[in-house]
Amino acid sequence: MKPTLRIFASLSPGKWRFPMVAALGASLLLSLPSWAATAPTQLPPHSVYGTAPPMTLLVYSIAPDLLAGWNFPLDKMAGLGMSTNSEYLLPAARHLPVLGGWDPGDKPELERVLAIHPQLALLWAPYLDNAGLRDALQRIDVPTLTVRLKSLNDYPAAYRLLGDRLGQAARGTLLAADFQKILDRLQQLRDSIPQTQRQTVYYAEGVDGLMTDPADSPHTEVIRAAGGDNVFTGKATALKGMERVSMGQVLAWNPDVILVQDPVFYRRVYGLPAWQGLKAVKGHRVYLVPRQPFNWMDRPPSFMQGLGALWLAHVLYPQQSKMDLNREIQDFFQTFLQVNVTKTQAQAMWQP
Structure with a gap:
């Protein structure tokens, strides 16, 4: 259309x-x-x-x-x-x-x-x-x-x-x-990852991490684009998303990786007893979604999701993606935002 x-x-x-x-x-x-x-x-x-x-x-x-x-x-x-x-x-x-x-x-x-x-x-x-x-x-x-x-x-x-x-x-x-x-590179990466090796991802939203968006939501397209397997396969009830789930459900999913939208929850998650048994927490694979200058995941969805998908592909599949993420960030900012960032600035965006 x-x-x-x-x-x-x-x-x-x-x-x-x-x-x-x-x-x-x-x-x-x-x-x-x-x-x-x-x-x-x-x-x-x-x-x-x-x-x-x-x-x-x-x-x-x-x-x-x-x-x-x-x-x-x-x-x-x-x-x-x-x-x-x-x-x-x-x-x-x-x-x-x-x-x-x-x-x-x-x-x-x-x-x-x-x-x-x-x-x-x-x-x-x-x-x-x-x-x-x-x-x-x-x-x-x-x-x-x-x-x-x-x-x-x-x-x-x-x-x-x-x-x-x-x-x-x-x-x-x-x-x-x-x-x-960017889309072509992501497609090539997805084609190279067998389904049995796809990393499972939980997208933790809200101050308690117990809100999320389903696998087919526009809010989680970055996960799909990067070759991740969203653990929440339910249906969205509204365009705004952020569906409420239980801690028991998150424990049952036991994802390989957790993406966190809220900085406050990110600072707390490793110290919360209920989350300690999760594979992602034990493996220190909990990541705060970057938001410089706009969110790389969603809220709002934008062209920044292209960079977000490259970042997440690097997080999920560092060996297969074969990218210098700091260089990718620098190039993206120069092209799409018309600003120059240093390697140190680029690294601070995704390694808080």
């Missing part, structure tokens, strides 16, 4: 429902650019709004100067444990406004969105491309572009599409090619 494009007509002043919009009145009823007909070759700075973090971070990786704002505060915990660290972000992006969004845990701030007059809003298909969202954006005269990002395999096409639409075709092509190389 290719990404689809939708354009909305302006509403009359009497149809606006937000106080700020009502006050501004007809002066804001500007004609919309025809995104369906032609793609602009130039957009003004800070004119593209991502309605969910995967869209926002996608824009940031292609053209950070076009990003209108963030969906949640930087350097703070947001809904569902989403967090980021601005240390490795470009300085100009660190002070962009928080505009909210429609992803679970976010709250859209439509008046703030309207105040910056974005020329384009990105919708996340297939998860957050719906009538309610489109109607809300229609009310504030913001045209939309729908981008499909259901799995890591969608990133090359998404980069090419968005690079073309944002007048950044060369950069979009570069990122598409680099991401495809």
Whole structure:
């Protein structure tokens, strides 16, 4: 399924429902650019709004100067444990406004969105491309572009599409090619690992480590991409994930490796009596998911999952992966984030 494009007509002043919009009145009823007909070759700075973090971070990786704002505060915990660290972000992006969004845990701030007059809003298909969202954006005269990002395999096409639409075709092509190389390397690794040798993985979320996501969840795609075998094969009950499980169930699974999302739980896990009998704990194979500058696993899912999958492949299969992880991190940061990191900085990201 290719990404689809939708354009909305302006509403009359009497149809606006937000106080700020009502006050501004007809002066804001500007004609919309025809995104369906032609793609602009130039957009003004800070004119593209991502309605969910995967869209926002996608824009940031292609053209950070076009990003209108963030969906949640930087350097703070947001809904569902989403967090980021601005240390490795470009300085100009660190002070962009928080505009909210429609992803679970976010709250859209439509008046703030309207105040910056974005020329384009990105919708996340297939998860957050719906009538309610489109109607809300229609009310504030913001045209939309729908981008499909259901799995890591969608990133090359998404980069090419968005690079073309944002007048950044060369950069979009570069990122598409680099991401495809990562996918191809991961596929080769998975093909080289017999099923009987796959490492079992438990993804421990929450402050007590007893929340997780199932094997087929978008939140655990990094595990699948790296060739891991997620021990939780149940079904998700909601898009936001984080299903509650019992300590008894974790003990029954007895995973080879535990991935931890919450730093507080990571600092405690080796001292918790209930966890001492687990194979992963006894073997010191409990790992905190890196989050520089965005989470490498999920919350939010983003292009950083490409690096996360390389990291996890190295963790699970150090001999077969045959990679210099510090060099991989340095190269990824230079290409996708346009910042240079030292070997020492790279190592600190995955060996806290």
